[in-house]
Amino acid sequence: MDHRRRPAVFAAVGLVTVACLLSSCSTAGTSSAVAGSGTAAATATAALGTALRQLTHLAGGPPGALALVQIGDRVHVQTSGVADLASRRPIAPGDTIRIASISKAFNGAVALALVSDGRLSLGDTIGARLHGLPSAWGPVTLDQLLQHTSGLPDYTKSPAFLAALQANPEASMTPTQLLSYAVGEPLVFPPGTRYDYSDTDNIVVGLMIEAATGTSYQSAITTSVTAPLGLTRTLLPTGTALAPPFVRGYAVDPGHPTEDVTTALNPVLAWASGGMVSTPSELNTFMRAYVRGALFDAPTRADQLRFVPGSSGPPGPGTNAAGLALYRYETPCGTVYGHTGNYPGYTVFAASTPDGSRSTVVVVNEQLNDKQPGPAWPALRRLLGLAVCAATHG
Numbered sequence: 001m002d003h004r005r006r007p008a009v010f011a012a013v014g015l016v017t018v019a020c021l022l023s024s025c026s027t028a029g030t031s032s033a034v035a036g037s038g039t040a041a042a043t044a045t046a047a048l049g050t051a052l053r054q055l056t057h058l059a060g061g062p063p064g065a066l067a068l069v070q071i072g073d074r075v076h077v078q079t080s081g082v083a084d085l086a087s088r089r090p091i092a093p094g095d096t097i098r099i100a101s102i103s104k105a106f107n108g109a110v111a112l113a114l115v116s117d118g119r120l121s122l123g124d125t126i127g128a129r130l131h132g133l134p135s136a137w138g139p140v141t142l143d144q145l146l147q148h149t150s151g152l153p154d155y156t157k158s159p160a161f162l163a164a165l166q167a168n169p170e171a172s173m174t175p176t177q178l179l180s181y182a183v184g185e186p187l188v189f190p191p192g193t194r195y196d197y198s199d200t201d202n203i204v205v206g207l208m209i210e211a212a213t214g215t216s217y218q219s220a221i222t223t224s225v226t227a228p229l230g231l232t233r234t235l236l237p238t239g240t241a242l243a244p245p246f247v248r249g250y251a252v253d254p255g256h257p258t259e260d261v262t263t264a265l266n267p268v269l270a271w272a273s274g275g276m277v278s279t280p281s282e283l284n285t286f287m288r289a290y291v292r293g294a295l296f297d298a299p300t301r302a303d304q305l306r307f308v309p310g311s312s313g314p315p316g317p318g319t320n321a322a323g324l325a326l327y328r329y330e331t332p333c334g335t336v337y338g339h340t341g342n343y344p345g346y347t348v349f350a351a352s353t354p355d356g357s358r359s360t361v362v363v364v365n366e367q368l369n370d371k372q373p374g375p376a377w378p379a380l381r382r383l384l385g386l387a388v389c390a391a392t393h394g
Helices: 003-011 038-056 100-117 142-147 159-167 175-179 199-213 217-229 280-292 298-304 376-393
Strands: 064-071 074-081 319-322 327-331 334-343 346-352 358-364
Touching: 038 064, 038 074, 038 376, 064 280, 064 376, 100 142, 100 199, 100 217, 100 280, 100 298, 100 334, 100 346, 142 199, 175 199, 199 217, 217 280, 280 334, 280 346, 280 358, 327 376, 334 376, 346 376, 358 376
Parallel strands: none
Antiparallel strands: 064 074, 064 358, 319 327, 327 334, 334 346, 346 358
């Protein structure tokens, strides 16, 4: 990998989310969207297809893009460009992708399922569940971790971590080693007093899940989420390899050769905060179930849908607010709940109406976010809004 270009690929976003490289991001009430007329639906679908083509034809735009929209049992997929510059095949809904910070929604799903089962409580504290972490972290609750109101410093912003990442982005670290980059820093603010997106939160939640279940984090994901939903290609990998067929991720820099960064970063460096892989189809199945509360009981879902302004988190379509491992997006076409993901070579968005009946997944094979200059990010954000419109007005 070209060392000169590493900062553009790895330092710009932290380590995984639409605003944090390894993570990524995305309240209450019911959706204001209703089924539109046939003309409105056709217009929304056509506009979405046009936006896909425009994005992939931009200088600095991704080689490929996919938008999946499901209304009831009807699934409509549109693509533009390619999943692989060598083979020239388009992105398919069954292709493996890196979902980056949408992993946080899976983390939330497992934690909330355990809350529903009585094995965890939203009031459980770090100090009561885990040992060896700073005493200042002790009073922080599971609820605060899931909503990014914990005040924990973000390990992905640590200069020491970024230096280690720059030196060897393919390195492997344990969750405890990841946290070591944050434990020496003071709390950013008193827990529970405000919102600030932190990848550290989800690493700690993953460790609390392991402590509560006595199993590995991957086993907990399988038991609580992927097995019940029949997701066979959604998992937390332990290395850089992707199961075929997969979408290749690229770093696009106008004036320089496009770089394949599919395996440039070890996903264990994001772990429960952004290391998972899935497919557009399986991600859509998950988000529909997660948003409608199919994985936990009604009281737990009510707790999840308490929102605070989420302006410091990764942007999505419209205005976002943060619930528990879930974001609410207020758009001109209605309200949807979901999450975004941002990772070297991949940007992903998945959302659903509150009842889980209308959903969309958007995938592009380039890391795009609001920190980058040029027209690609504004074009992608417009695409996200049109995908929501296609889902809510179809």
